[in-house]
Amino acid sequence: MLGFAIRTKTWAHVQLFQRPIQFRDVSPLFLASYCRAEQRGAPPVSAHHFPNSEREERGRGRGMAAMVAGALRRGSGYACGGFRCSSRLLAQSLRRFASTLVVAEHEGGFVKPSSLSALAAAEAIAEENKISVLLGGSGPSLHKAADHAASSHPLVSEVLIADSEALAHPLAEPWAELLHSVQQKGGYSHVIASSTSFGKNMLPRAAALLDVSPVTDVTAIKEPRVFVRPIYAGNALCTVKYTGEDPCMMSIRSTSFSPTAEAMSETKVAPITQVDLSFLSEGTTGKSTWVNLTSQDTERPDLANARVVVTGGRGLKSAENFKLLEQLAEKFGAAVGATRAAVDAGYVPNDLQVGQTGKIVAPELYMAFAVSGAIQHLAGMRDSKVIVAVNKDADAPIFQVADYGLVADIFEVLDELLKKIPDKK
Template identity: 50%
Template sequence: MSILVYAEHDNASIKPVTLNVVAAAKAIAAKAGGEIHVLVAGSDCAAAAAEAAKIEGVAKVLKADAPEYGAKLAENVAPLLVKLAGGYDYILAPTTTGGRNVLPRAAALLDVQGISDISEVVEADTFVRPIYAGNALATVKSSDAKKLITVRGTAFDAVAAEGGSAAVEEVGSAGDAGLSSFVGQELTKSERPELTSARVIISGGRGMQSGDNFAMLERIADKLGAAVGASRAAVDAGFVPNDYQVGQTGKVVAPELYIAVGISGAIQHLAGMKDSKVIVAINKDEEAPIFQVADYGLVADLFQAVPELEAELSKA
């Protein structure tokens, strides 16, 4: 009953969400038994593989190092998962853009039903997953011999990044499928933490009125060591780039502290942040839905409250 975890990485280091997926794999192993292996597929990814070998609970790391895996294209990675699937009963990946891209394609090639975005392991073949933007939970039972699953990272506490001593084994490439090619990418450079791994997040919504006003949030983020996020309304309005978006169609986060500024609290946004440990909302509309999930709420004009918050933080 071996379990294979598809690791998210940048060829140099493992992304933190992989630790959450390994935690889900450990929960499955507790029900079904078996070892946990991690697949690191990339180009010049030896450093990432070495880091994966140190993860607590990992018995083996499979390293597929080839140029065709450098961009993590699903068209190339999915056949690799199919090639390796014979030795595994479970293949897990994070519910991220990469995981949601690769796992369904691999499931289709294996002719099995993929299970997406699980938040709990009930039994070896039974899992809980949120539906309707998190407003309901579905318990699903799979009869497939091989189970391909994406994992909601925020639902599982990360395992330790250190403490393991897994062997690293080279696996051959499945080749370039020739169905797509990587042309380029434009990345937002920032010294702040990445949204999905940040301990503190401050997000702005349509109430910010313009992209220039997000500078207020950025100054507070710098004082708190926080990441800056946004609602879909703010992204659609062009205030900030797409990679700031928190929500059902953006990034799902669960920081220790989430500060929502000028965000009404539409279901789409709540689905991406309501698992945060402490939620603080600042909004001038006391009827805003965000206050229904907030631990602390301030009914105030953000253009007065945020500068006051910044002034208080400067004194600390």
């Protein structure tokens, strides 16, 4: 026997009261008709017991459809109580309703571009998606960033802020505890973070606390639980389906999702709410402590978000020669990148490394000098709009992905470029 009640037109509010019943297949056509009727505002259905009569058998069918609808938000191919419906219908309904938490990073009172890309990814999950933004830190910059987040995307329904000194720095332990606490209270269907150093460090810890498996480096969202991600250092793309419990946690490549350019009106600004931080204690903040932050004073743009990137490889032979690239970058207003071989050789610091274990970039123009094109490096820059390669080895793999290639001595080319290109005003 089965009892059920539908109180609203939203799948999230389907309430079910189960009794022992037998396995029974649900007709996808019937389920689709039922869903359409419910969307049109049909009178709510209410039934409790179903004798073996034709009229009551139809009631049993409606009950099964309601039960399947209740399971839609969990993303399972099977509804609770043992009823089955087609995975295609499940995907169609999930595509319409979701609730997503975006873990955002901020700097200087603004949400970072990589986190704005995470909002764009959240928009792709479902047509009707309640998006919440989680920001942590302390001081005025946090609240300024919260104001920015509240007006950054038309689908943002709320901004959650965690104002605490324990969260002022990107330490994974307290942030994982924060995300665990927020998810337990919010019950989100999806959690998204960017594949930055912070996201890669924090997300697996939080997933372990929630007993779920994260999907990493997502480059495309086909369905609410079907994603595309690179494998084999970016040489192949794999389509994966998440079949675990909520939440579906994922990190996204910010270069694959363009932030929305839709204008926001003042009436759409999302409310800002302070998160309960009573869970924070010495036992939850972990054993890691923040020491300091070192950065180079430069007017060049951030490597991960630059429109133009000039990269050098080990073929530059010395740190002194790398300064030629820096001069060229200043003329273009570009960021400077490097291969892992150049970093390991000590030519430049490791925060300039581009590749699988470094920064993932997708600028409008990527210029590679003395870069051979190892697969690990290509994984970090193959999505660039235009790739220009200069190398004296005509068989270098970089030429296989380059839009324009020049086989020549890099020092002669750099010398000519520095002479011909005027300084940026």
